Amino acid sequence: MAAGPLLHERRAPADVLLRDFHVLDPRCGIDARHDVRLGGGRIAGLGAPGTLEAGAGEELLDGRGRLMLLPAFFDPHVHLRTPGQEHKEDLQSGTRAAAAGGFAGVIAMPNTDPVLDSAPLLRSLRDAAAREARVPVGFLAAITRGLQGEQLTEMAELTEQGALGFTDDGRAVQSAGMLRKALQYQRLCGGVVALHEEDSTLSRGGSMHEGAISAELGLGGIPTISESTMVARDAAIAGYEDARVHFQHLSCAASVDAVAAAKARGWRVSSEVTPHHLLLTEEDVRGMDTRMKMFPPLAGASDREALIAGLRSGTIDCVASDHAPHARDEKEVPFEQAPMGTTGLETAFAALHTGLVLTGVLDLGLLVERMTAGAGLFELPASLIATGEPANLTLVDLDAEWVAGESGWVSRSENSCFAGRRFQGRVLLTVAAGAIVFRERALAAVALR
Numbered sequence: 001m002a003a004g005p006l007l008h009e010r011r012a013p014a015d016v017l018l019r020d021f022h023v024l025d026p027r028c029g030i031d032a033r034h035d036v037r038l039g040g041g042r043i044a045g046l047g048a049p050g051t052l053e054a055g056a057g058e059e060l061l062d063g064r065g066r067l068m069l070l071p072a073f074f075d076p077h078v079h080l081r082t083p084g085q086e087h088k089e090d091l092q093s094g095t096r097a098a099a100a101g102g103f104a105g106v107i108a109m110p111n112t113d114p115v116l117d118s119a120p121l122l123r124s125l126r127d128a129a130a131r132e133a134r135v136p137v138g139f140l141a142a143i144t145r146g147l148q149g150e151q152l153t154e155m156a157e158l159t160e161q162g163a164l165g166f167t168d169d170g171r172a173v174q175s176a177g178m179l180r181k182a183l184q185y186q187r188l189c190g191g192v193v194a195l196h197e198e199d200s201t202l203s204r205g206g207s208m209h210e211g212a213i214s215a216e217l218g219l220g221g222i223p224t225i226s227e228s229t230m231v232a233r234d235a236a237i238a239g240y241e242d243a244r245v246h247f248q249h250l251s252c253a254a255s256v257d258a259v260a261a262a263k264a265r266g267w268r269v270s271s272e273v274t275p276h277h278l279l280l281t282e283e284d285v286r287g288m289d290t291r292m293k294m295f296p297p298l299a300g301a302s303d304r305e306a307l308i309a310g311l312r313s314g315t316i317d318c319v320a321s322d323h324a325p326h327a328r329d330e331k332e333v334p335f336e337q338a339p340m341g342t343t344g345l346e347t348a349f350a351a352l353h354t355g356l357v358l359t360g361v362l363d364l365g366l367l368v369e370r371m372t373a374g375a376g377l378f379e380l381p382a383s384l385i386a387t388g389e390p391a392n393l394t395l396v397d398l399d400a401e402w403v404a405g406e407s408g409w410v411s412r413s414e415n416s417c418f419a420g421r422r423f424q425g426r427v428l429l430t431v432a433a434g435a436i437v438f439r440e441r442a443l444a445a446v447a448l449r
């Protein structure tokens, strides 16, 4: 059986000298120009610019003090659609998209077909990841069988077989009693319980945020209380059971308040937010472009402000893409009938750099911290830029401008809510588990000129 919490195909370690890059790693307290040597799968050397010499057989990349070297990003929430929906994405295409976005690790959701709710399926997925995944992948298993909310999965056995935790993502656990039981089992077997929060008695029939625009468009609305009341309820259950829960894709101010209150009480909760909820609002749904239809729906401007403030303060611990690929024909239908979800791995960094860092809303170092913090929330080591650490790095050009999707997508699907937007900041190279897993075509011209 494959070992380790995260699995990927083995590739030859990179032998590279990165000369004169601006290294930024908030966890290691580095924000300065350095030479960095990669070898044997690790960061083999770190020195002042111009102090490390390229050896025989070593590739030289020159950052000329301008290109940035960051700890590789980690995404704790992606949909790789395998098994069962490989026409949207699979382990290979999804993890190649992750590599193109600067991610050196992702956690896949279990709402596949069949649902990942049994040990044999987890074993076969982990074996497939060890053969096919471009970057390391971990798996969350379902909390309830078939995501039906009625019977718990064999949580202890799934943990033993390598599940990082549990989620019914795509749905909430509607029954408080069922969630309580799951959290009692979790205390025995470990792992994190991640929660998609939605009271379906409030959200049913809705296809966008409930407000003035849904009324204007005549679309069924989803009120923010559908999420926030469940966040408050489940935080209280977690607090009562002293259990560890992670709230997925927060979308509104009231949910941020509920998480802040839970943290203030010392309850063991964490949360994530997506780039689209940080950058877009219900206004972007006006054109009824189905790429703007996702769950939870894009909310109001004040909700967006609260999410940004929550990310800045640490109430929200990390960024997660909730990369949710859908085939073109599935999205090319009237808005109400379209499936929910947007892709996000390839645009996450560029979108947030353009929308929040360049506008002075968020410091680049803080963005990097929040794009790497997801690993720690699932008890995995964060990428660090220090001698001897495993090489997990993202090389970016903060000046490069590009239009999202202009030269196609690495993901098998193209339902990006950011398609056609102009971004500044581009991932040029990704190193995951010591190997180069992505290299932007323009890199040779940019770095070696």
Ligand SMILES: [Zn+2]
Binding pocket: 169, 170, 171, 196, 248, 249, 295, 296
């Ligand atoms: Zn969800």
Ligand SMILES: [Zn+2]
Binding pocket: 077, 079, 109, 169, 170, 322, 324
């Ligand atoms: Zn999701």
